[in-house]
Amino acid sequence: MLYSVLFQFVVLFSVFSSRVNAFYYYGNGGDRKCFHKELSKGTLLQGKYRVQPYDDRLDSYREANNQEFDVLIDIDETFDDNHVVMHQKGSPNGEFAFNALQSGEHRICIQPQATRWLSKGKTKVDVEFDVGLDTSLDSRQKSTVESLQNKINILSEKVKEIRREQQLVREREYKFRNASEAVNSHAVWWTIIQVIVLGVVCAWQMRHLRTFFVKQKVL
Template identity: 55%
Template sequence: MKYSLVSFFSIVLLYLVPCTNGFYVYMTGGEKKCFNKELSKDTILNGKYSLEVYDSNSDEYITPKSNEIGLIIDVEEVFDDYHRVVHQKGSSDSEFTFVALDSGEHRICFQVQSSGWIAKVKTKFDIQFEVAHDIEVLDSKQKTKQKNLQNKVNILSFKVKEIKREQDLVRERESQFRDLSESVNSKVVWWGVIQLIVLGLTCVWQLNSLKGFFVKQKIL
């Protein structure tokens, strides 16, 4: 009886824990690759993929720019005359989630969309499928991602506040420097005016002294 309970809970645990498998294939622009997968009703299929293009200069696969390449994702119900239940466009590095509405064989197709020189080169398509039977399993992962994103947002917000604080400090220092410069310039101007007045008075005094001297000497 004890071993039966252990076996039962082991089966339940395996049922709840998501199953992950991944692989990669090579494609060219416009080529369509399809994979068949047997899914039971309410099964959650999560796919995480990435695209890399071949670079002849470096002789290796590199990550393209987001606007250079994309991916069309289609999911069809083979058992229902290939009825399409999912049709979406994704970027070169993203993921998708699909919930099976009925049990049966499903066909998942991927088609690379590219333009320019990328459309003529080979593309490496890396895909990881994750199958779960409990929506809470994926929900917990989504919550973890949301928490990580929230942490990144908080860090960015803190950095923005620090930058704003530094900018305010720079503005305050600039204002103080401007006030000091205006004060110094004002003092320089007044000092120049005073020097001119003193110089003028000195000239007048010297002229009067010379005039008195010449009068005494009967020159004038």
């Protein structure tokens, strides 16, 4: 009986050691929305958020750019007189991470800060909380890093291949340039030889004509 209870407890702990909550809510302008979570010491809280303003022309919510919104993330320890343990300012689409230093209830507040002309507009905020132990979340991050590393390795191989092709193109260009310079050099020398021959022929013809005119007593 004891072993059965312990086994059920281990299963429940493995299931609930990491919890993902995804939801969204609607607000107006810079409304501040807070959520309460019970975190034990050493628990890692990772959050993602996305703020979408309402566009009257589109009659729907659209993606926001960095010039339209800033988002304030505050985490307080409600059990310790609302002691602020994290204050972060980010873009309309971002994420944050927090490691609980003490066990107890924590308050996570999200507040979009819009520009003046959007300050009273309607907004939709998508939120996702991932709560778990450092090791469980770090293992996910490790798999993500490994995936990114594999992609980087593939890109690195492609870059090396492009460099090899560029080197081959440079070698071909070097050979073509040398051949072109050689042809141009030969053409210049051939032109010089032609000019010299033409000059010699002209001189010989002038001398021959002078001799002919002398014999004919023209000169």
